[in-house]
Amino acid sequence: MAAERVRLWDLPVRIVHWSLVLLMPALWWTAEHGQLSVHERLAYLAMALLMFRLFWGFAGGSTARFSSFIKGPRAIVGYFRDMFARRAEPVIGHNPLGGWSVLALLLLLVLVIGTGLFADDTDGVNPGPLNYLITGDLSEMMGRWHHALFNILLGFIVLHLLAILFYAVIKRENLVGPMLTGRRQMAGPVTLPTFAPWWRAILGAAIAVGLIWWVSLGAHLPHR
DSSP: OOOOOEEEOHHHHHHHHHHHHHHHHHHHHHHHHTOOOHHHHHHHHHHHHHHHHHHHHHHSTTTTTTHHHOHHHHHHHHHHHHOOOOTTOOOOOOHHHHHHHHHHHHHHHHHHHHHHOOOOOOOSSSOOOOOSSHHHHHHHHHHHHHHHHHHHHHEEEEEEEEHHHHHTTTTTSHHOOOOHHHEEEOSSSOOOOOOHHHHHHHHHHHHHHHHHHHHHHHHHOOOO
């Protein structure tokens, strides 16, 4: 059966994905070289992207929704069993392993950004924007957790890259191209995904920007 070029990923998913790809090394570099004011601004952007992606996981199109790619143990075992099959069933969106990988990365981002909001740096010059809400000892602990969780996140990113390499070399599947173009050649009959209207994306972006504004505003208000 002739291959069909199927639209898989909408523009909001791709913008969030590639923006985070660029932000991760920038966040690491600014933290390692003491550029904490720049690090904070980049973290605000990462937080906005994360908040939008979480919103889009419930309000976006079928391939963006968590319910479409977070599968149970049976689906994961079945995918492992057929992983090296020559004629694997076409998957619209994330496969069961990829879905859990995406969820793990998002949850780690939540923890990294969440601890960063309350963390205190070593000299207290650039504390997190919500640092004033907790005690000094707890803030220092948040700073240690922030650093440790970011290293764990980097490890998961490396695993993610190795998985992409595995699919490219072993399974002969290009996962990068579709995330760039939004489309993929697929053989066999497939159920075409559905996509959300643009007003939902605008609403999600407004919510994310509003949240960042609220957090940054609290950081610049006088506190006792």
